[in-house]
Amino acid sequence: MKLLVTGGAGYIGSIVTRQLLAAGHQVEILDDLSTGHRDNVPAEVPFHELSIHDVAQVLTPGAGFDGVLHFGAKIAAGESVVKPELYWDVNIRGSLALLEAIRAAGVRRLVFSSTAAVYGDGPGTDELITETTPPAPTNPYGSSKLAVDMMITAATGASDLGAVSLRYFNAAGASVPAEGSSAAFLGERHDPETHLIPIALQAAAGDRAEFLLYGDDYDTPDGTCIRDYIHVEDLATAHLLALDSAEAGTHKIYNLGNGNGYSNKQVVEVVREVTGAKLPVTLAPRRDGDAVVVVASAEKARRELGWAPAKPDLAAIIADAWAFYQYDKGRS
Ligand SMILES: NC(=O)c1ccc[n+]([C@@H]2O[C@H](COP(=O)([O-])OP(=O)(O)OC[C@H]3O[C@@H](n4cnc5c(N)ncnc54)[C@H](O)[C@@H]3O)[C@@H](O)[C@H]2O)c1
Numbered sequence: 398m399k400l401l402v403t404g405g406a407g408y409i410g411s412i413v414t415r416q417l418l419a420a421g422h423q424v425e426i427l428d429d430l431s432t433g434h435r436d437n438v439p440a441e442v443p444f445h446e447l448s449i450h451d452v453a454q455v456l457t458p459g460a461g462f463d464g465v466l467h468f469g470a471k472i473a474a475g476e477s478v479v480k481p482e483l484y485w486d487v488n489i490r491g492s493l494a495l496l497e498a499i500r501a502a503g504v505r506r507l508v509f510s511s512t513a514a515v516y517g518d519g520p521g522t523d524e525l526i527t528e529t530t531p532p533a534p535t536n537p538y539g540s541s542k543l544a545v546d547m548m549i550t551a552a553t554g555a556s557d558l559g560a561v562s563l564r565y566f567n568a569a570g571a572s573v574p575a576e577g578s579s580a581a582f583l584g585e586r587h588d589p590e591t592h593l594i595p596i597a598l599q600a601a602a603g604d605r606a607e608f609l610l611y612g613d614d615y616d617t618p619d620g621t622c623i624r625d626y627i628h629v630e631d632l633a634t635a636h637l638l639a640l641d642s643a644e645a646g647t648h649k650i651y652n653l654g655n656g657n658g659y660s661n662k663q664v665v666e667v668v669r670e671v672t673g674a675k676l677p678v679t680l681a682p683r684r685d686g687d688a689v690v691v692v693a694s695a696e697k698a699r700r701e702l703g704w705a706p707a708k709p710d711l712a713a714i715i716a717d718a719w720a721f722y723q724y725d726k727g728r729s
C-alpha cells in the first residue's frame with residue numbers, strides 16, 4: 398500500500414515506519430519536527446516538513462494514498478494540564494484537518510494512535526481496562542484523544558473509511574538493530590523528556606541530578622501510580638495487523654498493553670537492576686492530571702488481530718531503552 402505516516406519522525410512513528418517498509422509498503426512521512434527528528438526518517442522515504450494542519454497539501458485526491466497512520470500529536474499528559482489549548486489545536490484541529498483531507502482524497506484506511514489516557518483511572522486496582530470500560534480522561538491530553546476517537550467513529554459512519562484506533566498503554570523500549578545489521582538504532586529522545594523510564598535512565602547515567610517521584614500517597618500498595626509498559630516494537634507490529642484489518646465504514650478500537658501493572662517505585666527498582674546504578678530518588682508532589690492505575694486487557698487485539706507481544710518482560714524492555722540511551726549519548 399501507499400501510506401502517509403504523520404508524526405513519522407517521532408519515537409513510535411519511526412519504528413512503525415521501519416516495520417511498514419520491511420513489509421513492502423511504500424511510505425511518505427509528514428512531520429513538523431516539533432518533537433521528532435529528521436534523522437529518524439529513512440533516506441528513501443519522501444519527507445514533508447509540514448504541520449498536520451496543512452496535511453491537505455500532501456494528501457491530495459491525485460496522490461494515490463491507500464491509507465494513513467496518524468501519530469502526529471502533542472503527547473504529554475502533564476503539559477496538557479498547563480497548556481490545554483495546544484492540545485485542542487494540534488490533536489483535535491489537526492485531526493479534523495486530516496479527516497477532511499482523507500474524505501476529499503477518498504483514502505480508505507486510517508490507523509490512529511489513541512491512548513490509555515482516554516480511560517483515566519479505569520475501574521480501579523483489581524480490574525483490567527477493556528475497550529468497554531467507560532472513558533473518563535483525567536487530563537486534556539486524554540480528552541483530546543477521546544474527541545478524535547469520536548470524530549473517527551462519525552467519519553466511518555458517514556463514508557467508506559475503515560479506521561482502527563489503537564489505545565497504547567505506556568510505550569517503552571527501543572528498536573535495537575540485530576548484531577551486524579546496518580539498520581539505525583531507534584528509540585525515545587524527547588526534549589524535554591517527560592516519561593518515567595527515560596528520565597530514570599538519565600538519572601541512572603548521572604546525566605540528571607535526581608529522579609523526582611511524583612507522589613507516594615496514592616491508593617496503591619506502595620503509594621505510587623501504576624502503569625502497563627509495552628515494548629515499542631510490539632506496538633509497531635499491531636499497526637501492520639490493524640492496517641490489514643480495516644473494514645470500510647467501520648471503526649475498530651483496541652487496547653495495546655501487556656496486562657501487567659508496575660508501580661513507579663517498582664520501575665525505579667528494575668532500572669537500578671538493569672543499569673547497576675544507585676539512582677537517587679527524591680519525593681516530589683503529585684503531578685496534576687495523573688491517573689492512578691492504568692493496566693490493559695488487550696484480549697480483543699489478541700483475539701481479533703492475532704496480536705501477541707514478543708517482549709513483555711519489563712527488564713527486557715528497560716534493557717533495550719538503556720542500550721539506546723547509551724548509543725544516543727555516545728553519538729551526541
Ligand atoms: N509514548 C507513549 O507512551 C504513547 C502512549 C499512548 C499514545 N501515544 C501516542 O502515540 C503517538 C506518537 O507518540 P510518540 O511517543 O512517538 O511521540 P513523539 O513526540 O516522539 O512523536 C510525535 C510526532 O508528531 C510530530 N508532531 C507534533 N505536532 C505536530 C504537528 N502539529 N504537525 C505535524 N507533526 C507533529 C512530532 O514532531 C513528532 O515527530 C502520539 O499520537 C501519542 O499521543 C504515545
Ligand SMILES: O=c1ccn([C@@H]2O[C@H](COP(=O)(O)OP(=O)(O)O[C@H]3O[C@H](CO)[C@@H](O)[C@H](O)[C@H]3O)[C@@H](O)[C@H]2O)c(=O)[nH]1
Binds near residue numbers: 514608623
Ligand atoms: O520524572 C518523572 C516522570 C514520571 N513520573 C510518574 O510516572 C508515571 C508515568 O508517567 P509518564 O511516563 O509521563 O506517562 P503517562 O503520564 O502515564 O503518559 C504516557 O502514557 C500514556 C498512555 O498510558 C500516553 O498516552 C502518553 O502519551 C504518555 O505520555 C506517572 O505516575 C508520573 O507521575 C514520575 O514520578 N517522575
